[in-house]
Amino acid sequence: MSHQLSRRRLLQLATASAAGLGLAACGDNGSGGAAAGGDGDSGKITVWSWTTAAEGLRSVVPSFERDNPGIKVDVQDVGEPAIWDKITVGLASGGKGLADVLHIGVDYLPGYLDKFPDGIADLSKLGADKYKDAFAKGLWPTVIGKDKAAHALPWEVNPLGLFYRKDYFEKADVDPASISNWDDMIAAGRKIRAANDVQLLGLDKTGATQDMDFFQNLMQLQGAFYFDHEGRITLASPAAVKALTVIKRLNDADLLADTAGQGTGKRLLSQGKLATVADAVWAAEYLALKFPDQKGKWRVMQPPAAVPGGKRNVIVNSTYLTVSASSKRRKAAWRFIEYALTKPAEINRIFTSGGVFPALTAAYSDPKFSAPHPFYGGQKVLKPFVESLDSPSEATNFTSDYARALKFASDAQSRVLLKGADPADSLKDAAEQLAQQTGRQQAA
């Protein structure tokens, strides 16, 4: 074999290989389809999730592997929010490098389904439709893509609650039962603050983390969101103005602690500086786990309505398991999802290990959902959450432009809290910018 190559040949080879690589890269530029998947039913599948959810999911792996010989499952804790960047990059490069099973939140799922329509596998083809009515009301529409097929199974559902420090309320002589809306809560908050020298709630005022859950919850309690069901912008709607006004009033009354910065919120809670936590059901286990020395001091109640007489139950978000279209083992991946999310025993095992509240309604017949919880002084803490899922909750339309809406909403809130801007003006600006950047119409 000759090792003598001419210089021209060398250059030709170099150019050809560069062009080849370039073309290969060209071929991958797009939304899925390029990295063709397969319907393999055996082998090793990987799962991307985060922190306690990943931990919970791992607990179902041994029984799944026992019942499905030939399939091995590797659950990876990718971390949150890092997982969104990893999934986005993977989908944008045609599915290259994605795990077989992806854990995705409702805030990202519609965006992925819209922007990468071929990136997430069609689960209807694999038999997902038979579970249409198995999950909490309002969730199924969120898994449907533009092709009318199901692309995910609901895993976690998060009804909203208000966790409160019973001792602080008692010292201030505030009866939680007397609080039915946020007007009542602000009045009570002043008394609680005076009696205990604590603030009512924590909020990232600078918006560095763009955690807008509280603002969103106040809107969702009014059946509103950043977008209506036609996808029109409602960020400047009366409901939004009402929500931001409540936040401004809380801030003006010095009831809001600033939780900006790494771990600040957790530190304030551990120091007992906050009297309430307005959060979804996942916080029930979180508080018990993180602050064991506050055992017996916490209770939970229905969240106050945003407006007097308004509704007090709402699903604020949910998360899902999906199969990436580029997976070589889509059937095996689907079998794992089906096993983990549709069997009451398995989903409850996940709930016990990871605190992820199941979306599967059949799971709620388990005694643990009506059992007294020692951290909450024997209160049956999960029961009100399960009950709140019985009454219909409006599905929230996150749309593919949620991330951008979140940014503008967060800016509007920061302007109100840091610069004293008027909530209505601030939201009007935000809605206009959102319209300009997305090309969406504003609702009348």
Add this chain to the structure above:
Amino acid sequence: MSLAPPERAPDTATGAAAPAGRGPVKHTGRTRPDRRRLLTRDSVPYLLIMPAVLGFAVFKAYPIVASLWISLTTGNGDDRHFTGLDNYQRLLNDPLFWTALKNTALILVVQVPLMLGLALLLALGLNSTKVWLRPLWRLGVFVPSLTGLVAAGVMFSVILNRDAGLLNWVLSLFGIDRVNWLGSPFWARVGVVLVITWHYTGYNAVMYLAGLQGIPNELYEAAMVDGAGPIRRFVSITLPQLRPILLLTVVLSTIGTLQLFDEPYVLTGGGPDNATLTVTMYLYNNGFKYFDFGYASALAYALALIVSVLGIVQVRLMGERR
């Protein structure tokens, strides 16, 4: 594209005929080695640069060209539509782009002179033979630039924390009120300037130090014989001699600041109220948060244009005048 010299001989190995109308091969006098061999004096340089050229073609040239194309389109993935200059037009009417550009310019104007001035002072100090334990000080000055960008951001977010941060604690010892470093638009910018200055001053100081050590001592000796004082020597010898290094650091720092991302991303996420949003952060958000790759590419090209223009202006203003 032909990389071959014009007087190239027809390649006998591939059997290609000599092009008509060409004269005989002109030899330059020295004996040339056999071109058919892989390792010749002529081919070795090509072989040596080939990995770099390949890497450049695949990882730089292709994305650069692809990004230009994407910046002229909208849509998702394969479903892209050519929209001409629409993205660029949108950019001109986007208040957030102008906010990001203004923030970046502000940081550039304040931070780069501050940092380079400080670096020059440090370098002069570190170059002085009167300083005791010089290597130790030099190491100390350079160490911050070894810290990872994200680590620096996280570290400063702890230091600058309003309630529990080290800096406010130190200020409280002097009876100064707590500063809301990351929560007020003004102080958040100061915080970002602080982090970048901490991070890169030592790096620039080391470059100046190298420059200072390259200045011949005879120049100073001659100046002293002529009666020049320290300030005169600094202005007339040190600064002109350092000019190439000064130019290098100014251009590099300008480019670096215009591409500022990691520190403010970790420290403030661009807030509060977009006070520390930079152009690259806005670009990142558009690409990886809003999946708007067309617009993100247009932002990238706008930034590249600004960087090029500023770089050229700086080289023109500060470069050697011949």
